[in-house]
Amino acid sequence: MSIRSFVIGLSTLLISLTAFAETHTHATAKVTFTTPDGWETKKNDEMLATKSADDAAGVLFMIVDGEKLEEAVEEAEKAAKGAVPDLKMEGEPKEAELNGMKTIFIEGAGTADGDAVEVGLAVIQTPSGKFLLALGMAKKGAHEKEIGEIFQSLKPIK
Secondary structure, eight states, X not given: OOGGGOXXXXXXXXXXXXXXXXXXXXXXXXXXXXXXXXXXXEEOSSEEEEEOTTSSEEEEEEEEOOSSHHHHHHHHHHHHHHHSTTOEEEEEEXXXXXXXXXXXXXXXXXXXXXXXXXXXEEEXXXXXXXXXXXXXXXXXXXXXXXXXXXXXXXXXXX
């Protein structure tokens, strides 16, 4: 799985992107991202979740604990395994920059609600100084390009 297909896991949240039209803000993290028309997005103070109309893919953004990026990654992996109990991470986490924000990515696969799913996990050090978990999941082969576009649209609020 590539970063482009970056998908992370919650069995109840699944995404389907075609035309990007709506920008959302995660105020606590001080970041924005864009979703396509037809996606349903819900949020509260700490969490923002978006899913496709066909429930085949979704992304959850939430603040995770940790004073260091590596600690936040451990917390994020625990959250991912809560959504996909048989989650098998592939390889080692990779460090990168996402629109100027230090990020650690890791990908995996497992089963949710009886379906094979691809999972992507990113922990992002945000402008607020907090760590944002981006946890996405999609049925195998569904909406990989669109989910990658959601993650690439994630930008800091200046």
